[in-house]
Amino acid sequence: MESVDPSIRCPRLGSDVPFYYCRKCGENGLPCFKVFDCWWEIFDVVAYLRDELSPVDFERLKGTKPKEKVLSLLEIIEKAKKNASEPPAQ
Amino acid sequence: MALRKIVLSEDEMPRQWYNILADIKMNPPLGPDGNPVSPDALAPVFPMNLIEQEVSSERWITIPEPVMEVYRIWRPSPLVRAINLEKALDTPARIYFKNEGVSPPGSHKPNTAVPQAYYNKVFGIKRITTETGAGQWGSALSFACSQFGLECKVFMVRISFDQKPYRKTMMGVWGGKCIPSPSMETKAGRDVLAQYPDTPGSLGIAISEAVEAAVSDTTGQTRYSLGSVLNHVMLHQTVIGLEAKNQLAKVGEYPDIIIGCAGGGSNFAGTAFPFVLDKINGKNIEIFPVEPAACPTLTQGPFVYDHGDNAGYTPLLPMHSLGHNFVPAPFHAGGLRYHGMAPTVSQLVNEGLLEAKAVSQLEAYEAGLIFARSEGHIPAPETTHAIAQVVKEARRAKEEGKEKVILFNWSGHGCLDLGAYEKFLAGELTNPIFTEEEKVKAAEAFKNYPRPANLKSR
Numbered sequence: 001m002e003s004v005d006p007s008i009r010c011p012r013l014g015s016d017v018p019f020y021y022c023r024k025c026g027e028n029g030l031p032c033f034k035v036f037d038c039w040w041e042i043f044d045v046v047a048y049l050r051d052e053l054s055p056v057d058f059e060r061l062k063g064t065k066p067k068e069k070v071l072s073l074l075e076i077i078e079k080a081k082k083n084a085s086e087p088p089a090q
Numbered sequence: 091m092a093l094r095k096i097v098l099s100e101d102e103m104p105r106q107w108y109n110i111l112a113d114i115k116m117n118p119p120l121g122p123d124g125n126p127v128s129p130d131a132l133a134p135v136f137p138m139n140l141i142e143q144e145v146s147s148e149r150w151i152t153i154p155e156p157v158m159e160v161y162r163i164w165r166p167s168p169l170v171r172a173i174n175l176e177k178a179l180d181t182p183a184r185i186y187f188k189n190e191g192v193s194p195p196g197s198h199k200p201n202t203a204v205p206q207a208y209y210n211k212v213f214g215i216k217r218i219t220t221e222t223g224a225g226q227w228g229s230a231l232s233f234a235c236s237q238f239g240l241e242c243k244v245f246m247v248r249i250s251f252d253q254k255p256y257r258k259t260m261m262g263v264w265g266g267k268c269i270p271s272p273s274m275e276t277k278a279g280r281d282v283l284a285q286y287p288d289t290p291g292s293l294g295i296a297i298s299e300a301v302e303a304a305v306s307d308t309t310g311q312t313r314y315s316l317g318s319v320l321n322h323v324m325l326h327q328t329v330i331g332l333e334a335k336n337q338l339a340k341v342g343e344y345p346d347i348i349i350g351c352a353g354g355g356s357n358f359a360g361t362a363f364p365f366v367l368d369k370i371n372g373k374n375i376e377i378f379p380v381e382p383a384a385c386p387t388l389t390q391g392p393f394v395y396d397h398g399d400n401a402g403y404t405p406l407l408p409m410h411s412l413g414h415n416f417v418p419a420p421f422h423a424g425g426l427r428y429h430g431m432a433p434t435v436s437q438l439v440n441e442g443l444l445e446a447k448a449v450s451q452l453e454a455y456e457a458g459l460i461f462a463r464s465e466g467h468i469p470a471p472e473t474t475h476a477i478a479q480v481v482k483e484a485r486r487a488k489e490e491g492k493e494k495v496i497l498f499n500w501s502g503h504g505c506l507d508l509g510a511y512e513k514f515l516a517g518e519l520t521n522p523i524f525t526e527e528e529k530v531k532a533a534e535a536f537k538n539y540p541r542p543a544n545l546k547s548r
Contacts, residue, residue: 008451009451009471009510010223011353011381011382011472012223012293012353013223013224013247013249013250013293014223014224014225014226014250014471014472014507015223015224015249015250015253015254015507016253016509016510017249017290020290021249021290025290025291025292025293025294026292027294032292037382037383038382041383041450041451066431068119068433069316069319069320069433070119070127070132070320071119071120071121071127073132073135073301073316074121074127074131074132076297076298076301077131077132077134077135077301077305079278079298079302080134080278080298080301080302080304080305080306081134081305083276083277083278083302083306084277084302084305084306086277
C-alpha cells in the first residue's frame with residue numbers, strides 16, 4: 001500500500017510539516033495541542049487520535065490549554081539552570 | 091489620479107512607542123505559589139531595561155536615537171492604497187496596506203529585534219540566543235545584532251532547518267549562527283537526541299536550548315530574546331500603527347476596519363493598538379485579528395464535554411459527533427486559540443474591543459493569489475490570512491454599498507515561502523481532501539510512527 005503522509009503549514013513553525021511531526025511534537029511526546037485545529041480540514045483527526053492514543057492521553061490532549069508565556073518561560077529557566085549546573089556526562 | 095503610496099519623511103517618524111498597558115487592565119501572570127510573578131524572575135534571560143519595559147505602565151516610551159538610526163534603514167514603511175485590489179474586488183471600499191515587507195529580513199520582526207538588540211547592548215550583553223521556527227525571527231534578530239555588534243545564536247527547529255536552507259544562509263550573512271535543534275550544544279538537546287536521534291525537533295525543545303545557552307553563560311554576558319507575545323514586543327511593534335495613523339491623516343482618511351493576522355499577536359498588535367486607544371476613547375472602528383480556522387468541534391456546538399477538574403485530568407463525560415461520521419461545521423471564528431497569543435491581545439478580545447476572525451487555509455491562499463495578481467507583491471503565508479479577511483470585508487462593503495476604509499498590515503513577503511504557493515498552484519492545497527479510502531491509507535501510514543511515551547503527568 002502506498003504511504004500517505006500529507007504536509008500542511010504549521011502556524012507555529014511557519015513551514016510545512018507532515019502529520020508525523022504534529023503527532024509527536026507536543027509536551028511529553030503527546031501530539032501538538034494544535035493538532036485538531038490544523039488537521040481537521042484534511043481528515044478526521046479527532047477520530048484517528050481517539051483510536052491511536054490511550055483514553056487518558058486523548059482526554060489530556062483535548063483538554064490542553066496553553067500556558068501563559070511568562071509562566072512557561074519561568075519553568076524553562078528553572079530547568080535550564082538545573083541543566084547548566086549538572087556536569088556533562090562522560 | 092488616485093495617490094498610491096503615502097510616505098512619511100524620516101523626520102516624520104514617530105519618536106515614541108505606544109504602551110497599551112497604560113490604558114487597559116491586565117491580570118498579572120501568577121506563579122505556582124499563586125502570587126504575581128516578580129519581574130526579577132525573568133532577569134536570567136532578559137536585561138533589566140527590557141524587563142522594565144515589560145511591566146511599564148507609561149503610555150508613551152521614547153524610541154532611543156540609536157534605534158531610530160537603524161529603523162531609518164527601511165522606516166518609515168510605505169502605506170499603500172491597494173487600488174488594483176479594489177478594482178479586482180470591484181469594491182467601493184478604499185483599502186490601504188502597511189508594507190512591512192520592505193525591511194531587510196522582509197517582515198515586521200525587526201521592529202522589535204532592533205530595540206531588543208539595542209537594550210541588550212547598553213546593558214552590557216555580548217551575545218543573544220533565541221529560537222526560530224521557519225526562520226523569520228532568527229533572521230530579524232541576526233540582522234539586528236549585526237547592527238549593534240552583538241553575537242547571535244539561533245536554535246532553529248530541525249524540520250524547518252532542513253526545509254529552509256536559505257534562512258540559515260540569511261542569518262549567516264548577518265553574522266548569526268544558526269544551529270539545528272535539538273543540538274549537542276545543550277543538555278536539553280543532548281537528552282532529546284539520546285532518546286530520539288532522528289527527531290525533527292520542536293519549538294519547545296528549541297526554546298529550552300536557547301534559554302539554557304543563555305543561562306549557562308557564567309560570565310553573565312548572554313541573554314535570550316523572544317520575538318512575540320511579550321508586552322515589550324507589542325510595544326515596539328506599535329511603530330507600525332503610529333506611522334499608519336499619520337499616513338492616513340495626510341490624505342484625510344481614518345479606518346473603519348483594521349485587520350491583521352494574529353499568530354503570536356505582535357504584527358496585529360503593532361498595527362491595531364494605536365487605534366484601540368481611539369476606540370477606547372469613543373471612535374467607531376471594527377478591529378479584527380485573523381487566525382487560521384480552528385477545528386469547529388473544539389470550539390462550538392456538538393462538542394459537549396465536562397471536565398471533572400480544572401486541569402482536565404479526569405475522563406470527560408460522553409460526547410457525540412466526534413466519530414468517523416463527524417462532519418465539520420461551517421467555518422467560524424475560533425477565537426484566538428493560538429498558543430502563546432499575546433495576553434494583551436487576548437484581553438482586548440475578551441473585552442470586546444477586538445473581534446477575532448478565522449479563515450481557512452484555502453481562503454488564505456486564494457486571497458494571496460488575488461493580491462499578488464493585482465498588487466504584485468507576494469505575501470507571506472501568514473499575511474494571506476489577513477488578506478482573506480480584507481477580501482471578505484471588501485465584498486461586504488460592496489453588498490452594503492458602503493465606502494469603507496480598510497487598513498491592514500502586510501506583515502511580510504513570501505519570497506522564501508514559495509513551496510506552499512507551488513502546492514496551491516498545483517491544486518494540492520484544498521480543503522478536506524481525504525476520501526474514506528485515503529483515510530484508511532493514512533492510518534496505515536501513520537500506524538508505525540512511534541507512540542508518545544508517558545513520561546509524566548502534566
